[in-house]
Amino acid sequence: GESVGLHLPTLSVQEGDNSIINCAYSNSASDYFIWYKQESGKGPQFIIDIRSNMDKRQGQRVTVLLNKTVKHLSLQIAATQPGDSAVYFCAENDDYGQNFVFGPGTRLSVLP
């Protein structure tokens, strides 16, 4: 269940800098991971995914890194722009392969 009083972690970066958003997952059997971006008042949008047989995957200005040893996932955004301001969620594929378990999210604020 959710913890009472849990606050969303926030990352503030200067426009033009690189951003790194981290996510720890719990299930060592998870074999597929997705990063989503959610802007205020909107539904989450798919950004990038990675399978457990890979350590790194690159997209346009984004890179996802997977460290299975420590069960850690990160999203790197190059040259962060104001439009990148949003909440970012990682999601791991659950044991049955049908559904995802979402992390609590990180709010990214881009400073001018």
Next chain:
Amino acid sequence: SQTIHQWPATLVQPVGSPLSLECTVEGTSNPNLYWYRQAAGRGLQLLFYSVGIGQISSEVPQNLSASRPQDRQFILSSKKLLLSDSGFYLCAWGDRALAKNIQYFGAGTRLSVL
């Protein structure tokens, strides 16, 4: 291309009133369908998912129910709303014909129960 529609965008309902939120998907067949709830500043909690017409799986016991009367229609309902039902409700679909079950989300419905 596939699109997902969710309505209404916002809803204010009194405690004890019924609820019906609708979600439809276009451009795909036999999708997996999902309802999530998101409390303010929190992550996504899976409420229901469906792999076919009339097939509903519930993830958490609650005051809500879901139905899938047609292949691309998913409805979230309640007979009597509680204050604790307030939140941001998201519908999503996934193409289970693909090895990757990426979920694509609708724009959400913000429900306020007063």
